[in-house]
Amino acid sequence: MNKPVIEVADATKTFMVSAGFMRGKMPLHAVNGVSVEVQQGEVLGIVGESGCGKTTLARMMLGLLDPTSGAIKVNGQPVHEVDRLEVARQLQPIFQDPYSSLNPRKSIGDIVTLPLKVQGDPDPGTWKSRAEEMMELVGLPRRVYNNYPSQLSGGQRQRVAIARALINRPQIVICDEPTSALDVSVQSQILNLLQDLRKEFGLTYIIISHNLAVVEHMATRVAVMYLGRIVEQADTESLFSSPKHPYTEALLGSVLTPEPGLGVPDTHLGAAYPNPIDPPSGCTFHPRCAKVMDRCSKQFPPIIPTKGGFVECHLYADDVKPGKVATTRRRTAAAKAKTGRAATVRKTTRKRTSASKGK
Amino acid sequence: MVERILEVERLSVDIQVPAGMLRAVQGIDFHVDRGETLCIVGESGCGKSITALSLMNLLPSSAIRSANKLELDGQDIRNLDERKMSDLRGDRIAMIFQEPMTSLNPAYTIGNQLEEAMLRHRNVSRSEARDRAVFLLEKVGITGARGRLKQYPHQLSGGLRQRVMIAMSLMCGPDLIIADEPTTALDVTIQAQILHLLADLQREFNMSLILITHDLGIVARVADRVAVMYAGEFVETGSADEVFNRPSHPYTQGLLNCIPIPGKTKRGAHLGAIPGIVPSLIGYMEGCHFASRCQFAQDDCLRGDIAFRDAAKGGHEYRCVLSPAETARNIKKASAA
Amino acid sequence: MTDATIGRASIPTAQEILEPSPGAMLRRRIFGHAGIVIGGFVLLVIVLMAVFASVISPGDPYDQVLDRKLIPPIWTDSPKATWDHPFGTDALGRDYLTRLFYGAQISLLIGFSAMLISGVIGTTLGVLAGYYGGRVDMVVNFILTTRLSMPVILVALAVVSLIGSSLTVVIWVLGLLIWDRFAVVMRSATQQIRSLEFVSAAQALGCSKTRIILSEIMPNIANHLIVVATLEMAHAILLEAALSFLGLGVQPPEPSWGLMVSEAKGLMFFDAWLITIPGAAIFALVLSINLLGDGIRDVTAPENRN
Numbered sequence A: 001m002n003k004p005v006i007e008v009a010d011a012t013k014t015f016m017v018s019a020g021f022m023r024g025k026m027p028l029h030a031v032n033g034v035s036v037e038v039q040q041g042e043v044l045g046i047v048g049e050s051g052c053g054k055t056t057l058a059r060m061m062l063g064l065l066d067p068t069s070g071a072i073k074v075n076g077q078p079v080h081e082v083d084r085l086e087v088a089r090q091l092q093p094i095f096q097d098p099y100s101s102l103n104p105r106k107s108i109g110d111i112v113t114l115p116l117k118v119q120g121d122p123d124p125g126t127w128k129s130r131a132e133e134m135m136e137l138v139g140l141p142r143r144v145y146n147n148y149p150s151q152l153s154g155g156q157r158q159r160v161a162i163a164r165a166l167i168n169r170p171q172i173v174i175c176d177e178p179t180s181a182l183d184v185s186v187q188s189q190i191l192n193l194l195q196d197l198r199k200e201f202g203l204t205y206i207i208i209s210h211n212l213a214v215v216e217h218m219a220t221r222v223a224v225m226y227l228g229r230i231v232e233q234a235d236t237e238s239l240f241s242s243p244k245h246p247y248t249e250a251l252l253g254s255v256l257t258p259e260p261g262l263g264v265p266d267t268h269l270g271a272a273y274p275n276p277i278d279p280p281s282g283c284t285f286h287p288r289c290a291k292v293m294d295r296c297s298k299q300f301p302p303i304i305p306t307k308g309g310f311v312e313c314h315l316y317a318d319d320v321k322p323g324k325v326a327t328t329r330r331r332t333a334a335a336k337a338k339t340g341r342a343a344t345v346r347k348t349t350r351k352r353t354s355a356s357k358g359k
Numbered sequence B: 001m002v003e004r005i006l007e008v009e010r011l012s013v014d015i016q017v018p019a020g021m022l023r024a025v026q027g028i029d030f031h032v033d034r035g036e037t038l039c040i041v042g043e044s045g046c047g048k049s050i051t052a053l054s055l056m057n058l059l060p061s062s063a064i065r066s067a068n069k070l071e072l073d074g075q076d077i078r079n080l081d082e083r084k085m086s087d088l089r090g091d092r093i094a095m096i097f098q099e100p101m102t103s104l105n106p107a108y109t110i111g112n113q114l115e116e117a118m119l120r121h122r123n124v125s126r127s128e129a130r131d132r133a134v135f136l137l138e139k140v141g142i143t144g145a146r147g148r149l150k151q152y153p154h155q156l157s158g159g160l161r162q163r164v165m166i167a168m169s170l171m172c173g174p175d176l177i178i179a180d181e182p183t184t185a186l187d188v189t190i191q192a193q194i195l196h197l198l199a200d201l202q203r204e205f206n207m208s209l210i211l212i213t214h215d216l217g218i219v220a221r222v223a224d225r226v227a228v229m230y231a232g233e234f235v236e237t238g239s240a241d242e243v244f245n246r247p248s249h250p251y252t253q254g255l256l257n258c259i260p261i262p263g264k265t266k267r268g269a270h271l272g273a274i275p276g277i278v279p280s281l282i283g284y285m286e287g288c289h290f291a292s293r294c295q296f297a298q299d300d301c302l303r304g305d306i307a308f309r310d311a312a313k314g315g316h317e318y319r320c321v322l323s324p325a326e327t328a329r330n331i332k333k334a335s336a337a
Numbered sequence C: 001m002t003d004a005t006i007g008r009a010s011i012p013t014a015q016e017i018l019e020p021s022p023g024a025m026l027r028r029r030i031f032g033h034a035g036i037v038i039g040g041f042v043l044l045v046i047v048l049m050a051v052f053a054s055v056i057s058p059g060d061p062y063d064q065v066l067d068r069k070l071i072p073p074i075w076t077d078s079p080k081a082t083w084d085h086p087f088g089t090d091a092l093g094r095d096y097l098t099r100l101f102y103g104a105q106i107s108l109l110i111g112f113s114a115m116l117i118s119g120v121i122g123t124t125l126g127v128l129a130g131y132y133g134g135r136v137d138m139v140v141n142f143i144l145t146t147r148l149s150m151p152v153i154l155v156a157l158a159v160v161s162l163i164g165s166s167l168t169v170v171i172w173v174l175g176l177l178i179w180d181r182f183a184v185v186m187r188s189a190t191q192q193i194r195s196l197e198f199v200s201a202a203q204a205l206g207c208s209k210t211r212i213i214l215s216e217i218m219p220n221i222a223n224h225l226i227v228v229a230t231l232e233m234a235h236a237i238l239l240e241a242a243l244s245f246l247g248l249g250v251q252p253p254e255p256s257w258g259l260m261v262s263e264a265k266g267l268m269f270f271d272a273w274l275i276t277i278p279g280a281a282i283f284a285l286v287l288s289i290n291l292l293g294d295g296i297r298d299v300t301a302p303e304n305r306n
Helices: A054-061 A084-090 A108-118 A124-137 A142-146 A154-166 A184-201 A212-218 A236-241 A246-253 A332-358 B048-056 B082-088 B110-119 B126-139 B158-170 B188-205 B216-222 B240-245 B250-258 B324-336 C003-010 C022-031 C034-051 C096-132 C134-148 C152-163 C167-177 C180-194 C197-204 C209-245 C257-267 C273-300
Strands: A004-018 A025-039 A043-047 A069-074 A091-094 A172-176 A204-209 A221-226 A229-235 A303-305 A310-312 B004-017 B020-033 B037-041 B063-066 B069-072 B093-096 B176-180 B208-213 B225-230 B233-239 B308-312 B316-319
Touching: A004 A054, A004 A204, A025 A054, A025 A069, A025 A204, A025 A229, A043 A054, A043 A212, A054 A069, A054 A172, A054 A204, A084 A091, A084 A108, A091 A154, A091 C197, A108 A124, A108 A142, A108 A154, A124 A142, A124 A154, A154 A184, A184 A212, A184 B250, A204 A212, A212 A236, A221 A236, A221 A246, A229 A236, A229 A246, A246 B188, B004 B048, B004 B208, B020 B048, B020 B208, B020 B225, B020 B233, B037 B048, B037 B216, B048 B063, B048 B093, B048 B176, B048 B208, B093 B158, B110 B126, B110 B158, B126 B158, B158 B188, B188 B208, B188 B216, B208 B216, B216 B240, B225 B240, B225 B250, B233 B240, B233 B250, B233 B308, B250 B324, B308 B324, C022 C034, C022 C273, C034 C096, C034 C273, C096 C134, C096 C167, C096 C180, C096 C209, C096 C257, C096 C273, C134 C180, C152 C167, C152 C209, C167 C209, C180 C209, C197 C209, C209 C257, C209 C273, C257 C273
Parallel strands: A043 A204, A043 A221, A091 A172, A172 A204, B037 B208, B037 B225, B093 B176, B176 B208
Antiparallel strands: A004 A025, A004 A069, A221 A229, A229 A310, A303 A310, B004 B020, B004 B063, B004 B069, B225 B233, B233 B316, B308 B316
């Protein structure tokens, strides 16, 4: 039986931010009661728009931020109580921007051997050879050992960051937008490398990205975040083939694949991402939702188990009868599309209800 | 009869840098017809943004532009002085930049900036300009447009700011809009909305659009015609359908293989990769610029200027020594391996 | 070997043309920068003058020869001018060139020591405020505001007249008063670096805060530090001259440049060189240090990198 390597239980992170000139400070719930488990050897993808709290969640898992409430455990031990070096041995990050994640004043050799130095590795004589071995593994020529980050290309720098993260052989790697600062051709190289390293070292990945194509390609399970909460979680197959939450649907709908002739999809999402200081009542997604109902603005949505995970949405509540799926938005242009959608929703809802009744 | 809005022949941009002469754009030819969308796609450093700036004559002073032909709606704009050029900018040609925060002036209200964009070029009263601003803000999907006029850029989200930028570029009803990575700084859902909006407006006002991006997904969905740029040159041009369904230059093929496509690429499988990195553009380079990274490279690739050849009728061209038949064979071999 | 590999080998790619190391590029930029070269040269001359004052001086700075007072320098037409005293003598018959050399010692000593003291104080406060933020930042800001509300010259005057004047007192008073720019610049530089991902990466590796500050942040703000240090050194030298001129800095008979100007002020309409020579020396020293500081900022500023 697999044991979870990371357990996040009802974690919340609240920042106090200034609400405006002379208006004092307001709480901002960057992460708002998130629970998620990561099993040994799996790849969890976390997707969501900027400001949804995915990076804050990652920083809490790394122990760089303490949760305001809730608990985060790595291998059964709470992250913020364990010795930092102990956590660092098990868990390493790879950041988005290889231009800012490497200290420009340090040579590549210094950067890659820093983890060994910090951990007080007992064998300084082998540092250089181990670093070079690691560099070769991630596809960096040995000769750049004495070079500086400014002398390398973006892809090479990201390889240095990967070498630094892996030299102490951690179990878990948290990749925060690992390829979004890179060119397409380099992106695929880094993704391939991450796949190879995962096989080689049996790594567990958490991949945070706004690029759904990348997450679909890499992840075994996906969590969709919206305004500090995970609104849907499922294995990659189910999530991409039959998204449940309207937000997930909209996200998938806005992926632009290089297939000509399909045109730009209309996501029917309202323009504005809500202000996280003043989130909408009830389901925080309701102002943008195409399938909004009366209760959405009043009650928090229930958490409903699905085939591969769960979804947090009123649409799938037991007592929502097909007839009650009414749309309150009055956009004539979208009306036609919506009736078509409502029908499909009705179908899935019925399936859903009958399935849960069957249990 | 199609109306040709922009015609460019042998456009080159050289930039003086400490290490020598950086040949950022090396003799590219293209044209844009009225109502058409041309996408220039390429990776960072390929010269696509410099191309955009050179059309607007907004290059840094260390850059030298040369062209055999640079005609906007039949008018030669190669030797226009700065005053005449700035009369054109914002009036006949407008530009939308990547980062809407930095391209709006934080010290002025939206309304002020929108109105100025029109007052600068048109002999209209302020209230007429304001009406036009409200009309366009509503067109770009901003609710409560009249109230928004009094807001400052920092009070708007990134998506809204980019909508304002689009409205501003439309103030004088330009013939041509140049959009340089207009959605790169935005979230995916907002990106889809903005692109949708651009396409709608372009149809409604019958404008031409040059869209510059690194994202092949955007290109495939938006473009009528595509120009793939690599190391200062176009390597393949043609209709979006042709280029994406029958990529003929090894670079285009390589790029398309790099992108995972949900539902098509096998999950977790190795993606295609283009080995090596972009060559330095400093100094003169003979032969094909892509040869150092090309898996099909041969001796012929290094000699002289590689000419464009037809991949199909209807203007699908690519710059390679391999004939369409050889290319097809190579693709088959690669996919078999 | 196939044709393809031959073909590939013969094209130089960017990979093969590795850019020169940051050190080499910095050196190239330094020697291409007129401000650094000129400022550095003048400063070097003054430093050499100070260091070898006892060797190159024609006389003794304290030796008063009353029958040889107020000899004009040799470039004047005066028949009194003599090669024994190329820069002439002052009202007490002391050799002016010698006093100028020894005065360089004092100016540089005070400038450097005051800069060192203020640098330590300001950098510590600024880096701590920038790194920790929050309360620490508030406290540092309060101290900084308090300090900025005190007029340097007046406070220095008050302190010096209260506890008496000596070289040490002047150094400490100046050192304790001019750290503000260090604190302000170091604070914002630290804040900037702190938000970069390599600091997060170091934290995630388990680096201690001391290690992060000293080995991740400090090397990246060192260029700002050097720039501020040069400017503050020039500032301290000017303040010392002003204090000495007011009679509250270095005390006679020490040969401070500010004091030399002060001592000559009664004679400036008759023997103008007495004021112009030390005045020009102060001007040259401060200008050279400022040129150097500006130059360092130019060559290390990120916007100057291509």
